[in-house]
Amino acid sequence: MSTRSIVSIREMIAAHPSAPPVDADVLARCIEECFRCEATCTSCADASLGDDDIADLVRCIRDCLDCADVCASTGRILTRQGAVVAFLRGTLEVCAEACRVCAEECEKHAAHHEHCRLSAEECRRCEDVCNEVLRLLD
Amino acid sequence: MSTRSIVSIREMIAAHPSAPPVDADVLARCIEECFRCEATCTSCADASLGDDDIADLVRCIRDCLDCADVCASTGRILTRQGAVVAFLRGTLEVCAEACRVCAEECEKHAAHHEHCRLSAEECRRCEDVCNEVLRLLD
């Protein structure tokens, strides 16, 4: 295992020449959740493809793939400094909505599929912190 | 701050219906480092765009953007189960190479730019764990 230290987004924000548009701790958490949600949704979609009841999980797979793409794009955009606030707001609103839609679908399968339960939990975390950044942008 | 628990890739692998191609702990670390390296390199590229000596950082910016794209793609592919081993090997080799090239360039600027020092550290972590998965695939 590597002996190097883990590098956090929070440290990267501190090392950036520009000040972040909102509180750095909240922004860092939002970026981290976006990338984590991308990974979690990618995994949930793939796990669903391997389940016996795949035919019941088609909506879940599509929502997970959409959510992963939106989270990836949002994570990158939030990482860059200087986007106009109106565009940042729209991006965060769409991301929160993608997470909400995906969480609602995954929650339907959470009792039978642990990967859906976990994915829904992560989508809700990402939705929450996107909304938290949105409130700070007001 | 959200009271929900953080969802880890390690838990997602455990909830997947298929067994992973290599040790689950190592695979989980590799996926996490790929997404973290995507975020770190995206941030380093953007920080470099804001630095006064931007003209000296063009190579760094391009390497960071390439590395971010390769890490994103590799993170997603590793998250899916069942890819043929030869393809996984090629993907991991290219990712390790992208990280190595980017780390070498960022290390040149590490003394003057903390974001380059952090980005190089993260690229080396990602390179290390890609190589660790490669050894397990042998």
Added chain:
Amino acid sequence: MSTRSIVSIREMIAAHPSAPPVDADVLARCIEECFRCEATCTSCADASLGDDDIADLVRCIRDCLDCADVCASTGRILTRQGAVVAFLRGTLEVCAEACRVCAEECEKHAAHHEHCRLSAEECRRCEDVCNEVLRLLD
């Protein structure tokens, strides 16, 4: 050069088991412009990195990188069938806004940089067709 025929998005939509949410010709053009705009903005950002007046093009580079990420995500989401209309609308609105912002910035440099002129032209095309799909979704 390959003797195989070019495969169009329009053909893929026709071969999909579900009917598209809007007119197939318009949807196909929108998907094509999203991916083309991703490529054009990626190229404009890189060309700007190689220009002598890079310091004047930082805003352009960031807008191009943001626009490329949003277009990529939007192109993929539009390609999938069955997303809820409210989410599709939000996605298209953000994409049209990213294209508009990027076009406005690139237009400032169009007289001196052919890559900015071309990129602005493509962003406006993508913005137009995103708005056209939005009108059809009403």
Added chain:
Amino acid sequence: MSTRSIVSIREMIAAHPSAPPVDADVLARCIEECFRCEATCTSCADASLGDDDIADLVRCIRDCLDCADVCASTGRILTRQGAVVAFLRGTLEVCAEACRVCAEECEKHAAHHEHCRLSAEECRRCEDVCNEVLRLLD
């Protein structure tokens, strides 16, 4: 429909301050096929999710998602100028391999699914032109 002209990758390469690493026409075709293959594979995966025999198409869906991610990353990397040749070679080899694997799987379903036939055709086109660029890099 927009009256603006279509912007081609070939024009973007001509407007770039650096000379491309290989013949500009071949490079432009390769970048275009990468983005087209990303779109085609994304569409084939989604069409397969809507087919009655989805359980027989799981391998196809996973290969298409992997191929789309590799093509997206390769298209962006080829669009940037100045990557070291060894890294470009590795990237193109992995992309050609992803296309070959995906084409082989899609070809198995081509008789029954037009979207698989089209996707296989596009994967082979992308594989061919990746190999063509590889030969020019020698």
